[in-house]
Amino acid sequence: MNLPPQPAGSVADGPEDRLRRFVTIWSRAVFPVTATSMTRQELERHLLPPARELSEALHARPFDAAPAHRVGQALVAAHCTDPEALARSLGVVDAYLVLYCAGAGDGDERGTEARGTEGREPGARRTGARETGARDPALSGEELRARCSKLQHAMAAGFAQALRERTLAEQESIAHSALAARSAAELALHATESRFRAVFDGAAIGIGIADLQGNVLEVNETLTRMFGGIEQHVVSRNIAEWAHPEDGPHVWRLYDELVRGEREHYRVEKPFQRGDGSVLWTNLTVSLLRDADGVPQYQLALMEDTTERRLLNLRLRYEATHDALTGLPNRTLFFERLEKTLAPADGSRFGLCYLDLDGFKVINDSLGHATGDRLLVEVADRLQTCVTAPGEMVARLGGDEFVALTTGPGTERKVAELADRMLAALATPILIDGRELPVRGSVGVVEGAAGERTAAEVLRSADITMYRAKSAGGNRFEFADAEADARAITRHGLTTALPAALERGEFFIEYQPLVHLGDGSVHGAEALVRWCHPQHGVLGPDRFIPLAENTGLIVPLGRWVLQEAVRQARFWQDGAPGGRRATGPLRVNVNLSPTQLHHPGLVAETVDVLERSGLEPGALCLEVTESALIGADDDLLKPLRQLAEMGVDIALDDFGTGYSNLANLRRLPVSVLKLDRSFTRGMQQHPADPVDLKIVEGIVHLAHSLELAVTVEGVETGAQAQQLRELGCDTAQGWYYARPGAPDRIHSLVLADAV
Secondary structure, three states: OOOOOOOOOOOOOOHHHHHHHHHHHHHHHHHHHOOOOOOHHHHHHHHHHHHHHHHHHHHOOOOOOHHHHHHHHHHHHOOOOOHHHHHHHHHHHHHHHHHHHOOOOOOOOHHHHHOOOOOOOOOOOOOOOOOOOOOOOOOOHHHHHHHHHHHHHHHHHHHHHHHHHHHHHHHHHHHHHHHHHHHHHHHHOHHHHHHHHHHHHHOOOEEEEEEOOOEEEEEOHHHHHHOOOOOHHHHOOEHHHHOOOOOOHHHHHHHHHHHOOOOOEEEEEEEEEOOOOOEEEEEEEEEEEEOOOOOEEEEEEEEEEOHHHHHHHHHHHHHHHEOOOOOOEOHHHHHHHHHHHOOOOOOOEEEEEEEEEEOHHHHHHHHOHHHHHHHHHHHHHHHHOOOOOOOOEEEEEEOOEEEEEEEOOOHHHHHHHHHHHHHHHOOOOEEEOOEEEOOEEEEEEEEEEOOOOOHHHHHHHHHHHHHHHHHOOOOEEEEOOHHHHHHHHHHHHHHHHHHHHHHHOOEEEEEEEEEEOOOOOEEEEEEEEEEEEOOOEEEOHHHHHHHHHHHOOHHHHHHHHHHHHHHHHHHHHHOOOOOEEOOEEOEEEEEEOHHHHHOOOHHHHHHHHHHHHOOOHHHEEEEEEHHHHOOOOHHHHHHHHHHHHHOOEEEEEEEOOOOOOHHHHHHOOOOEEEEOHHHOHHHOOOOOOHHHHHHHHHHHHHHHHOOOEEEEOOOOOHHHHHHHHHOOOOEEOOOOOOOOEOHHHHHHOOOOOOO
């Protein structure tokens, strides 16, 4: 059922508001197919408690699908007995339960899920709604969707059970009526006999009477039709002949107890073989009939044909556990299989391959989602041919992510061979609409003993390993490594902790002096941000700046660094001893990331910070890496030119590492070149590397001819400082002068051999 998209509501909506919106959607979906005297508003109020049960079950720890079973029963109690009512209810739960009832912190893996899923039907599952009760905020989007699927299964089972019990109750009522009518017929002769016959013949369920030896004595027309329409095929048989291979052992045990008079009735689900070879599934109720003295005489069987209902349940189960596009097992079924595989067992091992297509987003974006879907179907067919051994399976987790599982002895060899087969299956381009599309994939492989890790941990390790294979160039597989997994998990933990760290003030700035090589005076200082992490201690920028770049947090973090550095520079001028020198105030250097360069508010924010602090623009230098300006167009250079025109110095950091065209220096609004430390390492030895000397001499000459100052990084020895001074470099920084430290050290530095 395609449901119309519904607005998720404001983030400020309360949990109860979101729950009620979910209930409104539910009631609107099922009301048209509900045989009830209630109005839609009354039905909506009736569905509110079941919806709350579903919401609470979605987040319960430990997870229990029993509340969904009761919700299915509640639908029947509300007279929502039409099969379409169940289908619509399951559609609403599938599309909107996670959307409206998930916690604000849930769905952390939505970025993974989103790959390749553009173009999903409007009713597709979404996450991000606020929680509605006491729940665990740590649930991931994958766990929520797996739980939602299990809740749907339980809800369908509860609906079927309640409908069956309702029918059975009606059947039993009819049976008792039939029995009473028959007893009355014996007393009232023809009048009572006619009543019994009306009930027996006109019943909508099959009714049969047999003696205690199992010989069928009489059946009604409904039961005859259920078995093919020929009464002799039923009446002439003995009950023992209706044994079926799928009968449970309890079926015939209950039968034996009944004919011995040890029980009055029993209910079972039982299949029967029809004359044409087809299978009839029934809900069977058998009751013992006694005479006036209480002696068992006959057995009365009531049969409800549940074949179509069973097929519906099987279809619902298949749809809930298989991918609609490719027909492969989906995440739900794969997790069920993986959890069974990982159950502790002596000597049992497993191997798992997690495959992600390389560059699939490009195909979707350039050729359209229809082409992308056809490609995924072909990929699924090829991967299906790779799992041929017993105990192997392949599933689609979502988007362009597939996973294969192998079990049994020798899994370390088998899983490597499986990964090779998967990559080989993708080696041949896929032909779609006359166009050959090359397909590559990256595979993360996890192999190990069962019982050591959970399914979620195994899949997380495989996912991390897959991205490691992708970062190594793709079209390859990598085996999981515990240390690499730990590093990835640590990076993820740092990424998620970054926003709160900025709010809690866990960042601080150290300053490394910039020394004038001519007279050894402190020319300024570079501001270097640090993170005082509660668990990992002080972290350098190389540990968290790339993470901040990827998440976009670099913009507020960079703004904070700029504010603090400018405030400190103003303090040096106003309050610190020797803050102002004859040559001008101390200058502060602040690094700009590539993301900040693209931020539209860069110029306005910089001007605002300078005006609020009262610092002159000439006392600020913004450092931009050479790699960030390679191929920069006029739009990117425009904010830098505006800042340079205001008097702010622009330094080209890490110069010499970006392979830029030296001729482009004339068009860049820079006033300082900062030589990368790689050019000065050869000067630490004696004698200095003549090639390095020539390179640095040439760069200094070029920079000075363009009226650019030259700053050298990584000066660690006096010999380096002397060589750089002789080569004409203007300023330097490094451990030879001082390590990065607190701002109050700038004016108390003892500069050894600075002149």
